[in-house]
Amino acid sequence: MSVRLPGWKEMAIGGIIVNPGNSLEYKTGDWKVLMPVIDQDKCIRCRICWYVCPDNAIKELDKPHTTKAKRVYKISYDVDYDYCKGCGMCAQECPVKAIDMVPVEVS
Amino acid sequence: MQAQVQYKRPIPLSTNYAVAHAAKDLDVDVIAAYPITPQTTVVEKLSEFVANGELDAEFIHVESEHSALSATLAASLAGARAFTATASQGLAFMHEMLHVASGLRAPIVMSVAMRALSAPISIWNDQTDLFNARDAGWIIYFVHTAQEAYDTIIQAYRLAEDRDVLLPVMVGYDGYVMSHTTEPVVVEDRESVLKFAPKRPYPYRLDPDHPVTIGPIVPPEYYYEIKYQQVKAMEGVPEKAEEIDREFGKTFGRSYGIMECYMCDGAEALIVANASYAATMKSVLPDAWKQGLKVGLLRLRLYRPFPVKHFVNYTSNVKSVLVIDRAISYGAPYQGPLANEIAGLKVREDLGFNLTSVVAGIGQRAMENEDFLAIARLAWEARTRKYPETIFYGVRE
Ligand code: SF4
Ligand code: SF4
Numbered sequence: 001m002s003v004r005l006p007g008w009k010e011m012a013i014g015g016i017i018v019n020p021g022n023s024l025e026y027k028t029g030d031w032k033v034l035m036p037v038i039d040q041d042k043c044i045r046c047r048i049c050w051y052v053c054p055d056n057a058i059k060e061l062d063k064p065h066t067t068k069a070k071r072v073y074k075i076s077y078d079v080d081y082d083y084c085k086g087c088g089m090c091a092q093e094c095p096v097k098a099i100d101m102v103p104v105e106v107s
Numbered sequence: 108m109q110a111q112v113q114y115k116r117p118i119p120l121s122t123n124y125a126v127a128h129a130a131k132d133l134d135v136d137v138i139a140a141y142p143i144t145p146q147t148t149v150v151e152k153l154s155e156f157v158a159n160g161e162l163d164a165e166f167i168h169v170e171s172e173h174s175a176l177s178a179t180l181a182a183s184l185a186g187a188r189a190f191t192a193t194a195s196q197g198l199a200f201m202h203e204m205l206h207v208a209s210g211l212r213a214p215i216v217m218s219v220a221m222r223a224l225s226a227p228i229s230i231w232n233d234q235t236d237l238f239n240a241r242d243a244g245w246i247i248y249f250v251h252t253a254q255e256a257y258d259t260i261i262q263a264y265r266l267a268e269d270r271d272v273l274l275p276v277m278v279g280y281d282g283y284v285m286s287h288t289t290e291p292v293v294v295e296d297r298e299s300v301l302k303f304a305p306k307r308p309y310p311y312r313l314d315p316d317h318p319v320t321i322g323p324i325v326p327p328e329y330y331y332e333i334k335y336q337q338v339k340a341m342e343g344v345p346e347k348a349e350e351i352d353r354e355f356g357k358t359f360g361r362s363y364g365i366m367e368c369y370m371c372d373g374a375e376a377l378i379v380a381n382a383s384y385a386a387t388m389k390s391v392l393p394d395a396w397k398q399g400l401k402v403g404l405l406r407l408r409l410y411r412p413f414p415v416k417h418f419v420n421y422t423s424n425v426k427s428v429l430v431i432d433r434a435i436s437y438g439a440p441y442q443g444p445l446a447n448e449i450a451g452l453k454v455r456e457d458l459g460f461n462l463t464s465v466v467a468g469i470g471q472r473a474m475e476n477e478d479f480l481a482i483a484r485l486a487w488e489a490r491t492r493k494y495p496e497t498i499f500y501g502v503r504e
Contacts, residue, residue: 005328005329006332007332008332008333008335008336008339011329011332011333011336012311013212013273013311013333013336013340014210014211014212014311014321014322014333015210015322015323015325015329015330015333016211016311016319016320016321016322016323017319017320017323018311018319020318020319020320
């Protein structure tokens with residue numbers, strides 16, 4: 001990891017958070033080992049993954065998609081990898097097995 | 108500006124009352140406390156001050172010491188000058204909050220009328236309570252007179268609220284022997300006390316206009332550095348404390364240093380003692396010298412952080428150092444906690460003296476002048492012989 005963390009002199013005392021709202025900068029999804037990948041062709045837009053994800057990491061997007069079988073969907077489901085922690089609930093619950101859990105490649 | 112220090116007439120006060128007067132003269136804003144023997148009269152007196160309108164403070168009556176320190180801490184974080192007092196089981200009950208207070212760097216001051224811990228139940232004095240709390244990240248003073256207690260509470264707020272320090276402070280004195288014994292004490296006026304120790308509230312205080320988050324969970328990547336900040340904050344304390352004490356002396360005419368060496372000129376052996384034992388030892392030492400025992404007293408005043416430089420300076424040329432502990436560290440190499448610590452320092456600094464560990468006065472077992480003379484003799488004899496085991500002085504076979 002090449003991120004430089006602050007030294008003791010640079011940090012506020014007592015672990016106090018002095019800049020409000022900085023939790024937005026905290027991406028909680030950086031420690032997954034498996035990541036879900038949604039097959040947009042297989043997905044039937046049932047919304048179950050969106051519903052079960054404990055991290056609200058499934059995004060419902062206004063993104064049309066036409067399958068190879070020429071079926072047209074107005075929306076798509078995609079994963080926000082900044083927050084997905086790789087628990088696999090979505091893949092487990094997807095009724096058509098449209099989600100694959102694949103190993104995260106560490107660069 | 109006054110050109111000269113005005114000396115005032117002393118009034119009779121117990122150490123507990125002296126502490127209460129100090130808190131009043133420092134104009135504390137919040138007192139959250141639970142009465143526990145032998146501390147009770149501190150908070151009784153303070154509640155009287157508040158009830159009589161002599162002190163404009165919130166007095167929070169809590170149901171336990173855990174709550175007492177929690178409320179004191181919250182008040183401190185909200186920007187108030189907050190005070191509490193405790194002893195024994197109460198201090199033990201606060202233990203969790205002791206770490207929270209120092210970890211959040213709250214400038215709280217707390218007096219401790221030291222007392223034995225259960226079981227069996229003993230309401231009497233020893234120092235097991237404070238020694239069990241020594242690793243909680245608080246600055247710790249031991250005082251040996253009621254006057255010193257009054258003066259030290261004032262110095263303690265200056266120190267705690269210093270921007271380079273921001274640590275809570277405990278001021279310890281012996282239960283009953285000091286807490287309930289009356290002595291002449293010079294009490295200053297509030298104006299000069301506040302001029303010496305003006306209120307400097309917590310810098311990140313809770314304020315809706317400047318929102319902060321206090322007390323969040325901190326992951327492993329950050330926790331260590333924040334704890335190291337506490338280490339560094341402690342490091343600067345001895346110098347700061349000395350400076351504050353010196354300035355206190357200039358203002359009020361009384362100063363103590365951070366470690367006192369009494370009758371040390373020409374002494375070949377030193378006794379390390381604190382609080383009332385140090386006071387009694389002072390009165391006994393002239394007799395010891397008459398008997399040919401050239402023994403000095405090293406009185407601990409600032410205990411955390413330990414004034415290492417002073418200790419090394421005073422002990423580098425003596426043949427024997429005897430440490431009196433009024434607490435037991437069961438099963439430790441030396442079973443007096445302080446002796447154990449000084450053993451480490453002796454190795455670290457390569458000091459040549461013979462170290463003797465004496466445990467005495469547990470549960471306020473009576474210690475008479477003859478006992479102190481006997482201990483002085485032990486210290487003297489230890490120049491030429493080593494006592495590897497802790498001596499449990501006065502325990503019956
Ligand atoms: S793997 Fe878990 S966290 Fe990630 S999107 Fe699926 S349910 Fe959400
Ligand atoms: S659970 Fe499966 S089918 Fe349903 S929306 Fe999610 S990916 Fe598509």
